[in-house]
Each structure stands twice: as C-alpha cells, then as structure tokens.
Amino acid sequence: MEAQKILSRFCPKTPSLLLPSHKKLHTLPYVGPKNLGILRLGCSYTEGKKKRVFCVRSTVEEEEAKVVKVGATAPVRRKKLAVFVSGGGSNFKSIHEASLKGSLHGDVLVLVTNKPDCGGAEYARNNGIPVVVFPKVKDGSDGLSPSELVDTLRSFQVDFILLAGFLKLIPVELIRAYENSILNIHPSLLPAFGGKGYYGMKVHKAVIASGARYSGPTIHFVDEHYDTGRILAQCAIPVLANDTADELAFRVLKEEHRLYVEVVEALCEERIVWREDGVPLIRSKDNPNGFC
Numbered sequence: 001m002e003a004q005k006i007l008s009r010f011c012p013k014t015p016s017l018l019l020p021s022h023k024k025l026h027t028l029p030y031v032g033p034k035n036l037g038i039l040r041l042g043c044s045y046t047e048g049k050k051k052r053v054f055c056v057r058s059t060v061e062e063e064e065a066k067v068v069k070v071g072a073t074a075p076v077r078r079k080k081l082a083v084f085v086s087g088g089g090s091n092f093k094s095i096h097e098a099s100l101k102g103s104l105h106g107d108v109l110v111l112v113t114n115k116p117d118c119g120g121a122e123y124a125r126n127n128g129i130p131v132v133v134f135p136k137v138k139d140g141s142d143g144l145s146p147s148e149l150v151d152t153l154r155s156f157q158v159d160f161i162l163l164a165g166f167l168k169l170i171p172v173e174l175i176r177a178y179e180n181s182i183l184n185i186h187p188s189l190l191p192a193f194g195g196k197g198y199y200g201m202k203v204h205k206a207v208i209a210s211g212a213r214y215s216g217p218t219i220h221f222v223d224e225h226y227d228t229g230r231i232l233a234q235c236a237i238p239v240l241a242n243d244t245a246d247e248l249a250f251r252v253l254k255e256e257h258r259l260y261v262e263v264v265e266a267l268c269e270e271r272i273v274w275r276e277d278g279v280p281l282i283r284s285k286d287n288p289n290g291f292c
C-alpha cells in the first residue's frame with residue numbers, strides 16, 4: 001500500500017494493480033479434485049471507493065517451479081530486483097528478457113531513473129514495470145528523496161539493486177540500507193578509467209586516447225564513491241589499432257549484456273561467496289568447487 005501511495009505521487013501512469021509478486025498473497029488450499037492446484041487469493045486493497053481483490057491460480061507444479069534447487073538441495077527463493085537507469089536501458093532490457101525467459105531466477109519489480117523520458121523508462125512502462133524518479137529534480141516536485149527511495153524499495157521488498165547506466169551518485173542512505181546488495185556495470189576494466197567524469201562515451205574515448213590494448217566491462221559492488229566498490233566480474237576484450245570510440249563501445253556493450261545477465265543469474269541463485277580478504281567470487285553453476 002505504501003509503495004502505491006508513494007508511486008501515485010510521481011508516476012500517475014503506474015498500473016493501478018501493483019505487481020502481485022510484492023503484494024502479500026494469502027495462499028488458500030484449493031478445495032477440489034486432488035492436486036489440481038492452489039487458489040492464491042491476492043490481498044485486497046482499496047483504490048478510491050473500489051476494493052480490488054485479485055486471484056491467481058497456480059498448480060502445485062508451478063509453485064514448485066518458482067523454487068530453484070542450487071547445489072545440494074537447498075531451495076532458493078526467487079529474488080526481487082530494482083534496476084536504475086539514466087539512458088537507453090539495453091542492459092536493463094537484457095536482464096528483463098533473461099527473467100522472462102526463465103534463465104534468471106528473479107523479477108524486475110521497479111525501475112528507478114533520474115530521466116523519466118529515457119529509453120529505459122519507456123521500456124519499463126511498456127512492460128508494466130512501475131517507474132520511480134530519483135533523485136528529486138532541482139526545485140521540482142518530481143522525484144523521491146533518499147529516505148523515500150529506501151522506503152519505496154523496501155515496500156517492493158527489493159532484494160538487490162542493479163545500476164545499469166545510472167549517472168547519479170547513490171546516496172549513503174541507500175548504500176547502508178542495501179549493504180553488499182547493489183551492483184553496477186562500468187564500461188572499462190576498473191580501476192582504470194573510472195570515477196567522477198568517467199561515464200558513457202567519455203570512458204571509451206579515454207581508453208582509445210591512452211593506447212590501452214584491452215578494455216571491457218567491470219561489474220562491481222557499489223560503495224559511497226564512484227567505481228571504487230569490490231570488483232565481482234570483468235571481461236577483457238582487445239582494443240584494435242584502428243578502433244574508433246564508437247566501435248569499441250559497441251563491442252564492450254555486447255559483452256556487458258552477456259556478463260551482466262550471467263552475474264545477476266549467479267546473484268539470484270545465491271552463488272556469490274566472499275573470500276577471507278573481502279574479495280567477492282562467483283561459484284560456478286556446473287562445478288560447486290570451482291569459480292567463474
């Protein structure tokens with residue numbers, strides 16, 4: 001209900017029926033022929049004068065399919081994701097498509113942006129994903145404060161936050177509320193070519209100008225500063241002698257789409273482990289004793 005109230009302030013077009021997966025569903029046993037399924041009654045809430053109740057029906061098999069068995073037998077709960085964008089959102093789309101395809105054991109429940117008209121926000125609205133504006137635009141009524149953003153993400157019961165071309169500094173309130181649960185993708189091999197001023201094409205132009213022979217995406221945990229959080233994954237690709245910044249950007253972005261989906265799949269399957277010295281590792285899906 002809280003999410004609905006906050007959202008209605010900034011995103012009037014937000015679908016009135018909030019995504020069931022973050023509403024508390026009351027599961028009632030289905031009385032009828034054995035094993036035909038469970039009738040799940042969505043909780044009711046008032047919208048204006050109307051009381052809205054929605055029901056979904058799922059079979060026992062569908063319920064079980066929502067739980068992935070990883071490693072030995074421990075069932076892993078499907079994760080709730082928030083994605084932050086400022087631009088076209090191609091990484092966001094790749095992650096959403098992997099979720100719809102079923103390879104990614106999570107759902108994108110909310111999109112956060114500082115540019116409500118960007119391509120990523122448009123894609124979200126076209127796919128029924130609520131859009132939240134953050135940070136507040138200067139002397140404008142639109143947008144959430146850091147504490148309202150934390151409350152909104154908590155109302156959606158978000159497990160992980162994925163930055164994908166978001167160009168504003170994440171405030172310390174959110175870092176503290178989502179410790180070791182915020183990832184970012186950066187289009188260079190950090191720590192090289194990172195930090196304030198290094199985003200989008202500026203990164204690729206700096207790489208070309210430096211004469212570096214390799215570049216590629218880095219996925220890292222987010223701390224209070226730009227691009228200084230613990231590195232989780234990287235992929236090196238050659239910089240060709242006659243590469244333009246656009247040609248390099250195109251090849252790096254393609255690798256980003258592959259790498260981010262692979263990393264978020266591991267995140268949702270709880271395959272991220274922390275080495276004693278604080279370095280995060282990704283446990284291999286095929287070999288529980290190996291790492292990616």
Ligand SMILES: Nc1nc2c(c(=O)[nH]1)N[C@@H](CN(C=O)c1ccc(C(=O)N[C@@H](CCC(=O)O)C(=O)O)cc1)CN2
Pocket residue numbers: 163166167168169170171184185186187195196197198199222223224225226227228229
């Ligand atoms: N607390 C953190 N917030 C963010 C991080 C992070 O690591 N910690 N990563 C960035 C994403 N990013 C690089 O991956 C990045 C984005 C933007 C900038 C930057 O210099 N921004 C400009 C403003 C640009 C604009 O408004 O158009 C600036 O701050 O002057 C650097 C790195 C997301 N947030």
Ligand SMILES: NCC(=O)N[C@@H]1O[C@H](COP(=O)([O-])[O-])[C@@H](O)[C@H]1O
Pocket residue numbers: 085086087088089090091092120164165166185186187198199200203253256
């Ligand atoms: N420093 C942050 C940064 O530069 N991020 C970069 O913005 C692009 C967003 O593309 P997308 O909107 O198509 O996913 C991506 O290349 C991402 O690495």
